[in-house]
Amino acid sequence: MSLTLYAHPFSSYCQKVLVALYENATPFTYRKLGPDDPAAGAEWARLWPMKHMPVLVDGATPIVESSVIIEHLGLFHPGPVQLVPADAKQALGTRMMDRFFDNDVMTPMQAIVSDHLRPADDRDPYGVARARAKLDDAYRWLDGAIAERHWACGDAFSLADCAAAPSLFYADWVHEIDASFGHVRAYRARLLARPSFARAVEEARPFRNLFPPGAPDRD
Secondary structure, three states, X not given: OOEEEEEOOOOHHHHHHHHHHHHOOOOOEEEEOOOOOHHHHHHHHHXXXXXOOOEEEEOOEEEEOHHHHHHHHHHXXXXXXXXXXXXXXXXXXXXXXXXXXXXXXXXXXXXXXXXXXXXXXXXXXXXXXXXXXXXXXXXXXXXXXXXXXXXXXXXXOOHHHHHHHHHHHHHHHHOOOOOOOHHHHXXXXXXXXXXXXXXXXXXXXXXXXXXXXXXXXXX
């Protein structure tokens, strides 16, 4: 069956799924969400009224939530890169790291970004300070967790790395990873050099002006 992805290149959760697709060179039709294709936006809203990106359609079945989409691809459209280990115990560790990157890195990063979309007199400095503190806690924990690992869960690139790539990419833009967290900085650099994520970053480059806090002149 054919695959269709409704996504925006600059979205972190869309990039997470794009990395998985690019890792295995999985063929799909890319319906880019945005003003240039209002029909794609209307289709996306009908498929998933919550209007979260991305949505994958497999044949006639819509699949939602980035982690579920990647697991679906592994089950029904497997490729040479197995992103979720077959071993149940190893798979639990991979899923835990995936949730860490989504919940403890991506979420506070997005809180900081979202604050820039508020009216100036409705900003939330307390909430932003808490988000920055949470990112520091996440960087600190991660620095120890991956000290002897090449990828998030060891030697093999996985679902967890698909989540880590965009979350650390954007988190470092809004709250730079301190030099004391050298393992995290080196890991982020390895992710940026991975061809699948490098492709996603390049495809998103034309949209950097959309980043509410302002995109830094790097990466």
